[in-house]
Amino acid sequence: MRTARRAWAAAAVLAATVAVSAFAVGRADAATLFSDDFADGNASGWSTSGGSWSVSAQAYRQTGTGADAKAQAGSTSWTDYTVQARVQPVAFGNSTRAAGIAARAQSMTSFYAFVLTGGGTAQLRRISGGE
Secondary structure, eight states, rough: OOOHHOOOOOOHHHHHHHHHHHHOOOOOTTOOOOOOOOSSSSSSEEEEEEEEEEEEEEEEEEOOOOOOEEESSSOTTSSSSSOOOOOOOOSSSSSSOOEEEEEEEEEEEEEEEEEEEEEEEEEEEEEETTO
């Protein structure tokens, strides 16, 4: 049990490191285009696909594990940007389900994502047409 926790913690640290290096492509002095800490208690400006979403304790939460669910904000026309988020998986429906952060999104079905899977791996995924 202790070994599994250490492995998961190591994967989380690796995920944070890779996510920063993979998606930190913007300039440090660039203006903020979009930001949301959910302190206002709502998710205005976000669109969702699947799942059951709510704002609670300054976090955007998705409670279902039976199907893929996504939340998206911003504009597909943005270029040269940085994405930063904290993601905390609580449960997975199976070993292939994942929780993570997407960037370079063209739509809800075409994007790149860095995820942690229910099987305990960290993956950089390219999703095109939902596949």
